[in-house]
Amino acid sequence: MPLWKEHDLQVEALIPDVRAGRYHLAMLRGSAAGTLKLQDSDLSIWPDAEPDAALYLHRLAVRRHFAGRGVSVALLTYAADVARAAGRRYLRLDCDAARVRLVELYLSAGFRHHSDHMAGAYRVARFEKALS
Numbered sequence: 001m002p003l004w005k006e007h008d009l010q011v012e013a014l015i016p017d018v019r020a021g022r023y024h025l026a027m028l029r030g031s032a033a034g035t036l037k038l039q040d041s042d043l044s045i046w047p048d049a050e051p052d053a054a055l056y057l058h059r060l061a062v063r064r065h066f067a068g069r070g071v072s073v074a075l076l077t078y079a080a081d082v083a084r085a086a087g088r089r090y091l092r093l094d095c096d097a098a099r100v101r102l103v104e105l106y107l108s109a110g111f112r113h114h115s116d117h118m119a120g121a122y123r124v125a126r127f128e129k130a131l132s
């Protein structure tokens with residue numbers, strides 16, 4: 001199942017976030033294994049969130065060649081460390097509520113289901129991990 005629209009992944013669409021340092025790259029044996037995007041807010045999915053309480057994770061992706069090698073968990077752990085170092089109380093993320101494998105991944109990585117939210121026609125499951 002496609003996760004993103006093709007135009008969202010065009011170089012021109014990514015450049016502002018790359019230049020702002022929002023994308024983080026995981027390397028494994030000298031190759032790019034995965035990536036994620038961290039941002040300070042996410043008003044479209046978390047409009048009710050307290051400002052500066054969390055970092056918001058988006059676009060977690062692992063290259064197929066590295067699937068099943070713990071890259072996703074390593075990236076989630078890294079993101080939690082970045083959020084903690086930034087003084088945030090939570091790391092938050094969301095996914096299509098129907099994506100059972102993603103939901104299971106997030107729960108197994110220590111996130112709790114916060115709530116569901118309607119984003120247009122999609123029901124997204126919102127997750128957060130408390131950072132102490």
